[in-house]
Amino acid sequence: MKTNRLRIRPPESVLVPAGNLLCLTLIAMAAMAGVLCAQRPEGAIEGRVMDSSESVIPGAAVQVKGPSGFARTVTTDATGKFAVNGLASGSYSIQVDWPGFAPFRSEPLDVSGGRPRIFNVKLKLSDIRQQVTVEADGFQPVSVSAESNASAIIVTGRDLESMADDPDELLAELQALAGPAVTPNGGQTFIDGFSGGRLPSKESIREIRINQNPFAAEYDLPGFGRIEVFTKPGTNKFHGLALLKFRDAALDSRNPFSATKPPYRSRDFEGNVEGPLWSRASFFANVERRRIDQSAIVDAVGLDDSLSVIRLNQAIPNPQWHTTISPRVDYQFNDANTLTVRYAWMDMRQQNAGTGGFSLFSRRHSTAESDHTIQLTENAVLNKSVINETRFQYIRRDLRLNGDNTLPAVTVLGSFLGGGAQVGLSKDVRDHYEFQNYTSMIRGNHSIRFGGRLRVLSLADSSTQNFGGTFTFGGEMAPLLDLNQQPIPDSGGQPLLGYISSLERYQRTLLFQREGLNPAQIRALGGGASQFSIVGGDPLAKVLQADTGIFAQDDWRARPNLSLSFGL
Missing domain, CATH: 2.40.170.20 (TonB-dependent receptor, beta-barrel domain)
Structure with missing residues (x-):
């Protein structure tokens, strides 16, 4: 029987250069940091903007400020809600401004990852203050100068522009401002210091002075009703x-x-x-x-x-x-x-x-x-x-x-x-x-x-x-006439007299002239002019x-x- 033997060799060592080993180490550390950052949770702030009666305020601007100059502005929705997501951990503040309400500034809020920070805002009505400054129009300090009499009126600039453009109407307005004069012929008008001139067009006038220094000796009449125009x-x-x-x-x-x-x-x-x-x-x-x-x-x-x-x-x-x-x-x-x-x-x-x-x-x-x-x-x-x-x-x-x-x-x-x-x-x-x-x-x-x-x-x-x-006809007493234009007698047989108008007297004159009566007959019947006047001689x-x-x-x-x- 043949026996097989298994021989186990020890593993061979793998040599890696030192530079490559350093690169692999940095790559591994960066990968681990990315994994850790991806796994860190983000913070958020959510809430609702209301008034003091807890009625929601839609469309309000909510500004969130945080560390490192962070700032973001959002707007509340139709239910008054707002949300700011993706916040890093840190301290934040909320600002809300809305017309008619006092500006809102919150205390610092700590935000951390995990779950959003809930914060509701209640706005208070602002105090409405209105400042009115009353100034006298064209007020001038009291002066004892002879030219600064209280009755003097200086017309220039916009005051002059608001007056009539027609020279005749402008003069009438100035005379009304000047008031009654001391003579029955009316006041005096001076153009650039001269008398007897006509009022120039309004566009040529620089300034108008009315009743200034009324008792000045250089004028032959007191200055009430005096108008001085300067071109x-x-x-x-x-x-x-x-x-x-x-x-x-x-x-x-x-x-x-x-x-x-x-x-x-x-x-x-x-x-x-x-x-x-x-x-x-x-x-x-x-x-x-x-x-x-x-x-x-x-x-x-x-x-x-x-x-x-x-x-x-x-x-x-x-x-x-x-x-x-x-x-x-x-x-x-x-x-x-x-x-x-x-x-x-x-x-x-x-x-x-x-x-x-x-x-x-x-x-x-x-x-x-x-x-x-x-x-x-x-x-x-x-x-x-x-x-x-x-x-x-x-x-x-x-x-x-x-x-x-x-x-x-x-x-x-x-x-x-x-x-x-x-x-x-x-x-x-x-x-x-x-x-x-x-x-x-x-x-x-x-x-x-x-x-x-x-x-x-x-x-x-x-x-x-x-x-x-000129023939002048006036109303006066005359005989009353019947339908045949004959005098109506009274009980004594004399013509009955009555008052006739000037037009009826003129009417009788024309009527009896057409009938061929002479002037004496016309006058006896209530006709004829009341007066006749005529001028003759050298007209020059x-x-x-x-x-x-x-x-x-x-x-x-x-x-x-x-x-x-x-x-x-």
């Missing part, structure tokens, strides 16, 4: 402005005295430009053109061809045109002397003037007026405390009226005005000259001003007003008028809270 100078940069204003009757209501709404349209174009001429000169120029297509409403009582009483209601077109051109140049000769030159040309025309109300279409006439104004102002700084002003103004105003005075005018009191216009060919030409020189100086607590003014007015007026005559009249005045005034600041003004 804009040029600037050192070019500026321009163009405006187009349009108004139509579509949105206007009907005039209650008119049976129909007459057409109306207003178109106003205005533009200005300003800037430097050269290093020491600047200019400002303004142009305005207005056309107003309007109507005059006649609402009167008259007679038709059969002498029956009818109501006369008519809309008579009387369009107007206004054109204004006004340039101004300021030139500085040197550091002590400046010159301002301003020119203004204004042209106004109107057709069918003199109609409306009781005045019928036959009384219409046309008007044309043009104004030329030249103003020169030189300011000289004599020294650091003395200033001299020299001013000169020339105005030429030409007004012409053209109407039909070949027919006599007929005035039936309380009913209508008919017949010819009676203005005929009338002309009024005025030349106005004005020269002023004022000196202002400061002497310690004294502000001294003195000077003089010379004004000359030359007037040439040619008027043919009422050269055609010339007047030359001059006035001059000097003044001196001293505003003395006796104490910081006391000022005394003296003037003559």
